[in-house]
Ligand code: SF4
Ligand code: SF4
């Protein structure tokens with residue numbers, strides 16, 4: 451903690467008797483709460499494309515995410531606080547990402563890592579790529595780069611921690627009454643399979659396959 | 671025996687911990703938060719901990735490292751910025767993801783184009799750091815930067831870089847890429863000499 455932060459913490463606007471100076475600290479509950487939240491962010495173990503390799507490098511011992519209280523990557527959305535969208539978001543993947551986001555327990559944060567996740571990157575006009583995950587889920591921090599180096603990712607994670615420390619518990623949606631509405635799972639255009647129609651798709655495929663086989667038999 | 675592998679791996683971790691303390695005692699304070707300490711810990715024959723404690727310590731980037739492009743300007747005698755860019759548009763044409771937008775400047779009196787950009791935007795959330803723009807620019811006006819600490823909270827207001835955010839002085843370029851800079855300056859001086867020689871001969 452820097453000198454300035456310590457002075458800020460120890461001068462909260464309350465009168466502390468001189469004999470108790472340097473022995474007690476008064477701070478706001480919000481600050482302590484946010485400090486705790488910011489320093490125990492657990493990322494989800496979830497990678498999409500080449501950027502994920504840099505994310506893995508960041509978690510390994512050369513850069514070591516654990517130094518920031520990000521201990522281990524959680525393999526379950528229920529246990530994670532931050533979703534690092536690391537890589538190209540294809541149209542086939544976006545329903546799964548939104549579903550994972552919906553399954554994460556609040557408070558939850560999203561980092562768009564790399565050009566692809568932020569704006570589509572090199573594939574921004576690709577027929578199968580979503581140009582930016584922020585079209586579907588709210589993004590807190592954008593990290594440019596293709597891929598962002600481990601240090602750039604750490605910079606983004608520190609930026610997220612700073613953002614959390616500044617948030618007011620009164621305004622945050624997840625500390626309000628009532629449950630939040632889940633984000634609707636996107637169904638994108640005809641080139642994306644609608645998961646609710648898997649049975650139908652399977653049936654059609656099977657019928658066409660049998661027809662093709664029969665055609666072959668009759669041709670012989 | 672069950673669990674033997676776990677014990678062996680824990681032994682490796684334990685050895686690593688002990689060696690870290692031995693190395694700390696041997697090198698003392700020099701080992702952390704100093705350039706030589708970072709240099710020693712990044713080498714392949716490091717013993718003990720090799721974590722780089724970003725953000726207090728940073729791994730030095732190689733000279734050819736490239737992140738985002740920036741526009742080079744010469745500082746005029748009165749501190750005004752003289753952009754090298756002539757808004758020829760070659761970089762925007764070669765850019766693979768098409769993330770450069772250039773608006774050409776017209777002379778307000780005659781309406782004819784003058785060689786300077788009126789506006790220059792790069793969408794850094796699209797840029798793939800390929801360096802083609804720097805490679806193809808015939809005026810050495812756009813170069814690749816080393817700065818990677820550019821995460822932000824807002825895509826549209828902060829990550830569409832305009833002329834002001836892109837412009838950096840030529841001295842900055844010389845400081846991050848001294849080799850390239852020296853080569854380019856030498857080539858330019860040679861060209862100037864050749865031109866002079868040509869004009870006297872002709
Ligand atoms: S931003 Fe670049 S490195 Fe990252 S996923 Fe996209 S193409 Fe790969
Ligand atoms: S940066 Fe270079 S290539 Fe691009 S418009 Fe300017 S002069 Fe032309």
Ligand code: SF4
Pocket residue numbers: 739761764765766767768769770792796797798799800801802803804
């Ligand atoms: S580095 Fe590549 S992608 Fe980025 S602006 Fe230059 S040409 Fe375009």
